[in-house]
Amino acid sequence: MTEKKELKKANSHQYGLLSMLAMIVGVVVGSGVYVVNDGLYQISASVGLIIITWIIISLVVLFMLIAFIEVASITARTKEAGTINNWFRHLWGEKGSKYIGAFFPIIYFPILISVLTVIGSEQLFNTIWIDGDHQKPYLMFLFVTIFAYLFACLFYGLNAFTQKPGKIFQNTGTIIKLIPLFLLIFLGILVSANAFAPANEAFDSGGNFNFFDPNAPFNTGWENGPSGWDSGLSNLKIILLMAPTIMFSFDGFLFAASLQNESKKPSTYKVAAISGIVFIVCIYIILSLFVFAFGDSGENHDFSVINCVFNITGQRWLSIIIGVMIVISVYTGFSACTIAQNRMIADLSVNNQIRDQNGDLIARNKAKVPQKAALWSWALTIFWLTVLRILDLGILISYVNEGDNVISSTLFISGWSLNFITLLSYSVYALIITGAFKNRFDHKVEVEKNKLFYPAAIISILAMGIVLIVFMINLFDYRTIFDANDKLTVSGLLSYLIHILMVILIISLAILIPLYFAKDAKKASKEEAKRKQKLIKQYQQNKVDPRFL
Numbered sequence: 416m417t418e419k420k421e422l423k424k425a426n427s428h429q430y431g432l433l434s435m436l437a438m439i440v441g442v443v444v445g446s447g448v449y450v451v452n453d454g455l456y457q458i459s460a461s462v463g464l465i466i467i468t469w470i471i472i473s474l475v476v477l478f479m480l481i482a483f484i485e486v487a488s489i490t491a492r493t494k495e496a497g498t499i500n501n502w503f504r505h506l507w508g509e510k511g512s513k514y515i516g517a518f519f520p521i522i523y524f525p526i527l528i529s530v531l532t533v534i535g536s537e538q539l540f541n542t543i544w545i546d547g548d549h550q551k552p553y554l555m556f557l558f559v560t561i562f563a564y565l566f567a568c569l570f571y572g573l574n575a576f577t578q579k580p581g582k583i584f585q586n587t588g589t590i591i592k593l594i595p596l597f598l599l600i601f602l603g604i605l606v607s608a609n610a611f612a613p614a615n616e617a618f619d620s621g622g623n624f625n626f627f628d629p630n631a632p633f634n635t636g637w638e639n640g641p642s643g644w645d646s647g648l649s650n651l652k653i654i655l656l657m658a659p660t661i662m663f664s665f666d667g668f669l670f671a672a673s674l675q676n677e678s679k680k681p682s683t684y685k686v687a688a689i690s691g692i693v694f695i696v697c698i699y700i701i702l703s704l705f706v707f708a709f710g711d712s713g714e715n716h717d718f719s720v721i722n723c724v725f726n727i728t729g730q731r732w733l734s735i736i737i738g739v740m741i742v743i744s745v746y747t748g749f750s751a752c753t754i755a756q757n758r759m760i761a762d763l764s765v766n767n768q769i770r771d772q773n774g775d776l777i778a779r780n781k782a783k784v785p786q787k788a789a790l791w792s793w794a795l796t797i798f799w800l801t802v803l804r805i806l807d808l809g810i811l812i813s814y815v816n817e818g819d820n821v822i823s824s825t826l827f828i829s830g831w832s833l834n835f836i837t838l839l840s841y842s843v844y845a846l847i848i849t850g851a852f853k854n855r856f857d858h859k860v861e862v863e864k865n866k867l868f869y870p871a872a873i874i875s876i877l878a879m880g881i882v883l884i885v886f887m888i889n890l891f892d893y894r895t896i897f898d899a900n901d902k903l904t905v906s907g908l909l910s911y912l913i914h915i916l917m918v919i920l921i922i923s924l925a926i927l928i929p930l931y932f933a934k935d936a937k938k939a940s941k942e943e944a945k946r947k948q949k950l951i952k953q954y955q956q957n958k959v960d961p962r963f964l
Contacts, residue, residue: 443667444593449745450534453718464657465703466704478878479841480671486672498762506847516929522924529800531748532566535749536560541721571789576780577784591740595737602723602724637650669844753792807826845875852873
């Protein structure tokens with residue numbers, strides 16, 4: 416009887432199908448879907464190619480999730496947290512995991528969060544000035560930068576010292592961020608039922624969508640020349656270069672993979688994870704279709720949800736409300752990332768990947784927050800934000816000096832850096848899948864085998880390899896420093912050099928920081944290690960550190 420009660424109690428903390436499905440959709444759907452389409456159009460100048468890319472990358476992400484179902488069973492069996500670090504450690508060993516342990520909290524999350532603060536501030540700017548004031552680029556840059564620092568300090572300040580406000584904002588923001596998505600889809604359905612009369616280039620004279628017509632005015636980037644092979648390669652290259660931007664919108668899919676030991680039954684988890692991601696894929700593609708159907712190709716962020724709502728309804732007040740909701744959506748993701756970063760830095764100490772002899776990084780304050788780790792997170796993000804804004808300003812100045820005074824976004828190096836670290840993170844995911852593929856032969860760890868693992872793993876690994884190769888080849892393509900008349904441009908040369916330097920900087924830090932931490936951790940004496948183990952146990956039990964009592 417006692418065993419049954421214990422089992423019932425354990426299951427009461429686990430999720431059924433509907434609750435898990437709701438959780439996956441609520442967390443995985445991020446702010447990226449609201450902001451990426453306009454940026455994708457700046458890359459490709461082709462709505463048709465963007466929709467094709469959404470479909471292709473969505474399928475790749477779905478295959479990655481299917482492969483990760485087997486990967487996640489490793490930690491589900493050992494009752495460990497389903498984290499990248501734990502999966503990597505089991506499949507590739509302790510030496511390799513130290514790089515993953517340091518990369519995400521010290522490089523990936525600070526850059527991601529820095530760029531999110533800029534994206535959120537740009538959304539606020541475009542909400543306040545719906546038509547955009549893009550002929551005053553320095554005003555836009557100043558506004559965006561000031562609010563980026565303000566929001567960064569506000570949320571880090573809250574999440575470093577307390578938990579309750581962050582949780583309230585997270586719960587409220589998760590609901591709010593879904594409203595613009597479903598509102599635009601609802602308005603799109605009304606338009607399809609002739610409730611409104613849109614008039615833009617997404618429709619031909621017969622009222623039909625012409626997304627995939629290479630001759631449509633918003634498909635100027637679609638290569639349709641006499642040489643079908645050459646044009647096909649050019650279109651494929653554009654698709655692959657857009658891939659990292661769309662991957663960013665799905666980066667939360669790993670959350671679905673981490674929930675395996677939270678479900679009541681393995682079958683419940685599999686159904687919820689796959690059906691949840693399929694639902695999100697459908698919603699993302701439908702939203703993108705409506706954004707392009709009711710937006711306009713222009714220079715002022717016209718393929719945006721805000722502009723689409725305004726074009727459909729003609730109500731500026733409604734567009735402003737939706738714009739504010741999108742800003743909240745961006746900062747909901749931002750707040751969640753700051754919390755995750757805090758815990759990841761604390762985990763460096765828990766896993767003895769950094770010395771931290773006094774256990775400062777795992778000392779929880781009265782709000783149960785590892786406060787020193789949170790302050791580290793704050794400092795790292797401010798560092799990366801400052802570096803990226805200085806580089807963005809340099810590119811902006813070069814554009815303005817060349818006579819380009821119409822700037823629709825200040826995300827020059829920032830936006831590219833987000834794509835680069837997203838690509839690096841997905842490369843890590845592919846490496847973990849490769850480890851699971853290898854595990855099928857060397858049986859290093861015990862897993863719950865998945866019938867679809869082999870095709871899912873092969874497609875995921877090949878797709879990521881191709882995207883990474885094309886991205887790096889394009890990075891070193893020196894032709895971007897010349898204009899249409901083959902004249903060297905200062906902005907092109909400066910951008911080219913900064914992009915290469917950023918790659919060198921990020922990869923160097925990803926290699927050198929873990930090596931330094933590992934070397935420093937070895938200096939800890941036996942007495943320090945023994946004393947620290949008590950602090951680690953206290954941290955894992957979610958207890959307040961005596962220093963904060």
